[in-house]
Amino acid sequence: MSTLADNLNTLAARIQRAAEAAGRAPASVKLLAVSKTKPASAVRELYAAGARDVGENYLQEALGKQAELTDLALTWHFIGPIQSNKTRAIAENFDWVHSVDRLKIAQRLSEQRPTDCEPLNICLQVNVSGEASKSGCSPDELPALVAAVQALPNVKLRGLMAIPEPTDDRAEQEQAFARLRLLLEQVDPNLDTLSMGMSHDLEAAIAQGATWVRIGTALFGARDYGAV
């Protein structure tokens, strides 16, 4: 059986190949290890192998792991759907939020961010797959949302995030990621973050400018939702 360290090395090589194929510096693509449904012990093992950024989708699950891993210098990213009643705990316990899709959530995160913390890094999640997907704001809504979020004091808008409809077609994958890249350039070329690409489509995402790839299965193996 391969260990998490083996998987991390294999993944780092995949990211490096994809970056080089795109004429990009491998260090310009950062790895977010998505540990939903996986135990704190797996995150600890991955940390020992060199991973530093962890992505979680479910608040209660994430808080439990954070409590077990306070001795590690991890950066925590929230990447799941956000209900209003969860914003305070997210603002207090995470460094990044990739899945902000409406102003009300951004306002609450800004109001509830503890004043002794750095501004919370956020990405706006955009629906680049049209009717096929329900999560994310529409591209039409994006310019106004960007302007409103940039006016908030305790969040720092870093860029955009998308989860395109899954497809095995490389050209379709790249089209969806290219839409997100073009939107970023249109709304504010100074933003530095494109959070896009998962285990099955990271090469296409890197070809289109991903700066965070969010990887679960290729690191930890298949998820067992029954175990949560």
Ligand SMILES: *Cc1c(COP(=O)(O)O)cnc(C)c1O
């Ligand atoms: C689960 C999840 C991932 C990781 O997906 P894999 O296909 O397992 O790599 C990435 N991003 C988000 C938002 C997720 O929910």
